[in-house]
Amino acid sequence: MSDRLDDLERRIDELRAGVRKAMRARDSGTARILRAELRTAERAWDALVSHDGAAPEQDGPAGRGTGSDGPARQGDGAGRRGGGDGRGDGRGDGLRLVTVREQVHQALTLLDAPAQARLIVAVSQAFFSGTIRSPQLTSLRRDEERSFKSSPYARPYYLCAALTDRLSPARGLLAVSTWPAERRLVGPLSPRVDFLTCAVQVARHVGDMARPLPDADRLLARMARNIPGAGDDVFGPPDPGRVIEAARRELRVHAGRDTQDRAELAKRATSQLGAVAGLFGAATLSTVADRRSTGRRGGR
Template sequence: MSDRLDDLERRIDELRAGVRTAMRSKDGATARVLRAELRTAERAWDALVSGEQPKAAAEPPRLATVREQVHQGLRLLGAAAQPRLIVAVSEAFLGGTIRSNQLTSLRRDEERSFRSAPYGRPYYLCAALTDRLSPARGLLTLSTWPLERRVVGPLSPRVDFLTCAIAVASHETEDERATRLLLRMARNIPGATAGSGALGPPDPGRVADAARAELAVHAERDTRDRAELARRAAEQLDDVAGLFGAATLSTIKKEYVS
């Protein structure tokens, strides 16, 4: 219960800040959407605290927009992820209704919004950055994460997969979709399953332990690689490119020379 309260309280704070920003910029449409989401979050908080409507309080509130559902999915995973995984997590844990094809133009829409009103929203859905500081194809992150979590080095895809697997294994639910998702992930982690002939759902504790064991092997090198990439990104990218990536490193250098 405390985790759900913490999540709701953080979301309420983000929505209130978003409403204030939208009102200051006279963006009435965005303010109305955010206020509706704020009322939903506040009702969910009241129900959880009071213990009323236990059935509704036992589940996360249904998320209103594609953007919000992606945001919550990424927060649960805690690492850069592909749309297919975000959709699966949203469905299994958050009552989500999104489909992968709805995420196709999402990053471009976020970039357009940022360019028109920089930092006008509490968060942006943005691209992971490659070692060329260009946007990684099909990998979404959150603007509120530090650069070290938004860049991807040689080992980062594996590290992020293991991080996501630990997050999935650590969230309790009886939804069969979550079990199927965890099983698919477990098959790609040595020692996460009892063997090829094992029947039944995977043991979440075993999956998490196996993922942590492999993560320990890669973490130090990946942390160093990401720190170096983050340093380069901070030095060479402007605000837009720092969130959404630059076309090529040579393009960035030309811009700085000129």
């Protein structure tokens, strides 16, 4: 019991600090998510204490395993598993804090730009003690698209695809449905602009930390190596302020043209795409051919 209480108490302290930082940054979305996690962690702590050291037993469907709809756990090193889109109903083990889907949303909210699975996982682990792994994100977008088609706008947000200049889904890039269309579309300069935007966000959060976290420092160092003047000649963790300054300096070179390109793409997307394609992309000719081929094979 003592070890589990200690883990929960550390997690509660981290979540409280995270809420304060989010409020100082006026990031209401992240603050709302962290407050929900904090309430769950506090309930789990109360449950452990009130049961004289025995955590409540899992029962019913929500307490079985971690399949495609199962929860991901944080704070429990033995149970760091989840799958599919990580949807869950919030019941089960007292140490279950957030689902895979929610962890991805946390990371994307922090980054404030479309991102690849590897970066999403790194941010989740560095700043939120995340437990997700890249393979779990493989089918996430498809699960979100199916959910949207079956019940449009039933959820506060969807994890959707970033769209290319062909208005098709960008390979491996995830975005959040509540972002403006311009932020979810990517033009020729967008990959670099988004990387610099993510670097600024990561550096800001590292700079706001009361005490440095090794994973966060390592992530910032990797990003800084790809930004001229951000700390390539510095031994040890890079200075967050220097990273922000260097990233913004380069952003001033690219941002104007990228903003223009994205605005033009957003106009096209608004006029040509319906609700589903506007979030998850229009089918390309190769996609249609693949579907037809699959249908013919299935009909034999």
